[in-house]
Every structure is written in C-alpha cells, then in structure tokens.
Amino acid sequence: MRLHRRLLLGGLAAAALPARSRAAVPTGTIRLVVPWAPGGSTDVIGRQFANSWQPRLARTVVVENRSGASGTIGHAYVAGSAADGRTVLMATNSTYAIAPSLYDNIPYVHDQAFAPVTLMARSPLVLCVNARVPARSVMELVALAKARPTELNMGIGGTGATSHLASELFMAHSETRFTLVSYRGSGQTVQAVGSGEVDVAFLSATTVRPLVEAGLARVLGTTGTSRSPTFPEVAPIAETGLPQFEASTAYALFVPKATPAEVIASLHAAAAESLADPQLQAKLAAEDFEVVAGGPQLLAEHVRDEAAKWSAIIRSRNIRMN
Numbered sequence: 001m002r003l004h005r006r007l008l009l010g011g012l013a014a015a016a017l018p019a020r021s022r023a024a025v026p027t028g029t030i031r032l033v034v035p036w037a038p039g040g041s042t043d044v045i046g047r048q049f050a051n052s053w054q055p056r057l058a059r060t061v062v063v064e065n066r067s068g069a070s071g072t073i074g075h076a077y078v079a080g081s082a083a084d085g086r087t088v089l090m091a092t093n094s095t096y097a098i099a100p101s102l103y104d105n106i107p108y109v110h111d112q113a114f115a116p117v118t119l120m121a122r123s124p125l126v127l128c129v130n131a132r133v134p135a136r137s138v139m140e141l142v143a144l145a146k147a148r149p150t151e152l153n154m155g156i157g158g159t160g161a162t163s164h165l166a167s168e169l170f171m172a173h174s175e176t177r178f179t180l181v182s183y184r185g186s187g188q189t190v191q192a193v194g195s196g197e198v199d200v201a202f203l204s205a206t207t208v209r210p211l212v213e214a215g216l217a218r219v220l221g222t223t224g225t226s227r228s229p230t231f232p233e234v235a236p237i238a239e240t241g242l243p244q245f246e247a248s249t250a251y252a253l254f255v256p257k258a259t260p261a262e263v264i265a266s267l268h269a270a271a272a273e274s275l276a277d278p279q280l281q282a283k284l285a286a287e288d289f290e291v292v293a294g295g296p297q298l299l300a301e302h303v304r305d306e307a308a309k310w311s312a313i314i315r316s317r318n319i320r321m322n
Helices: 003-016 041-057 069-079 093-102 138-147 162-174 186-195 205-213 261-275 278-286 296-316
Strands: 030-034 061-065 087-092 114-130 153-156 179-182 200-204 217-222 248-256 290-294
Touching (some): 041 061, 041 114, 041 261, 069 093, 069 248, 087 093, 093 162, 114 138, 114 162, 114 261, 114 296, 138 217, 153 162, 162 179, 162 200, 186 200, 200 205, 205 217, 261 278, 261 290, 278 290, 290 296
Parallel strands (some): 153 179, 153 200
Antiparallel strands (some): 087 248, 114 217
C-alpha cells in the first residue's frame, strides 16, 4: 500500500474515534506559525485549517507569519519555543525535506528539533506548455526535448523552489535536457509561459488556468498521484509514461521536540477531525489541495522518504543555491 494511501486511511481512522479530551493542551492561545508570507498557498491553507481547528481544540488559534530564508526562519523560531503545545509549526516539504540538502547553515536539525503531529494535505503542480509548443502529451514533449536537447526553455520560480525540483526530477526520469530559466516566483513564470518567453513550466493549477482559458497554454499532466480538480481531464504524469514520477508540495504540522506525547495526541486528534470535515475539504479542493491526513508515526516516515528522495536528486543534479 502506498504511503499516501496509508496516511489517508490513518487520518480518517483517527477522525472516526470518539473525541478525545483536550485537557492535555494548555489553556490560552495557540500560535500556528506559517513560515511564509501572507497570501501564499501555505498561508491560505493555514488560515482555513485554523478556523476549523480551533473549535475542536476549544482554544483560540492565531496564525503567525514568520517568513524568510525558504521557511527556515519560521522553523528556527518554533524550534526555540516552549514545548508546551501552544506553538505549532505548519511546514512544507520544501523546508523540512529539501532545504537541509540545499543550505549549509540551517540553525537546527529537523529530526532533533521537531516532533511530528500530522500530515495535512498536498498540492500537486501541473506541467504546462506554451500553446505554440507542438506537443499535446507528456511523451510528445519528451520526444521533442530529446530531438532538440537544451533548445526548449523551462521556467522555474527560483533555485530550490518546488517548480525547480520538479523540473530536475522530470529531466532525470525522462532523460531529457531543458534549459532552465529562473524567475522571482511563480507569478513571473506564469507570465513567461503565456508570452512564450519559455516553452514549459511546472506551475500550480489555479495560476495556470487563466492561460489555458485564454488559449495561451496547454496542460499536459499533473505531478500528483490523482487528477487535479481544476483539470480533471488531465492524467497524472505517472500514468502517461513516467510511472515513478511524483512531485507535490506537502503540508504538515510539527511541534518542538520535547512536547509531551499526550499533548501531541490531542493536537493530532483535533486536527484529524478538522481534516475529515467535508466543508474544509471542499474549501481546500477549490484551491487544488488534496487532504492526506496521517498521525505522527506516518508523518515521520513521510519526512524520511521525502528527504531521501530530494537529497538524491539534489546531489545527482548538482543543484546549488545561487
């Protein structure tokens, strides 16, 4: 059974249990630290989750943005906070699984600084091409790239970004070579695909939808293991000729390492109830998030698997921060 399936079943099983006592969680406000700026995808899911989580915890939950250094500033802040359950980190795999292989000066070691609470959701990207690119499937794009090595430009949202790692993983799996063009974030990359400045890019489904609707781009595949609600007609890349390909942004909750086990259990139980709520699931699906819930042990396995996967790609592709 695949890990994501085990995580989903584990989360639903926890949510089906009778509501646990929240007495283990200290009274007072809980700070949900989002290590990215307001308005981004992590902030969006964090605020939607917090609204659902706080009545189940019977505590006030406040989202606190502490951005910078690819999320590591917020991580370091939580690592140094009191281990009492009142400071919770909402992290993405770009920081807990990818950043340790990209940066030499991170002021913490993830497994030593944090205890896992629950995996929450993931958000796949889509592989899109400018409308003038003569490829209408993933394998047609692969054939085109092999016939014209390095001639096709692939836009990325900066070195080390999820779009960059997805691009490197795609080239490794497909044995192709694209010329990477780096931009300051996904917004500029979207514009570059629409104008034809680059031929190909991995982007979020919601950001590329206006280009598709305007006839400026086509979506060839998704990076997840299931179809995107935004483009339900488009199959995952893993089903179109590259069976081992998967590259999604994952979202998870962590607390400082010394947080008592009974506090973690209460935080997880309330989170599992929230993630099983059809209203929250509908809100997240509208933003192209897929709920993939799982408890501390399964999250720990996920962190190890993701770290191994991305560190191997970073080493083999010789990726360095600019």
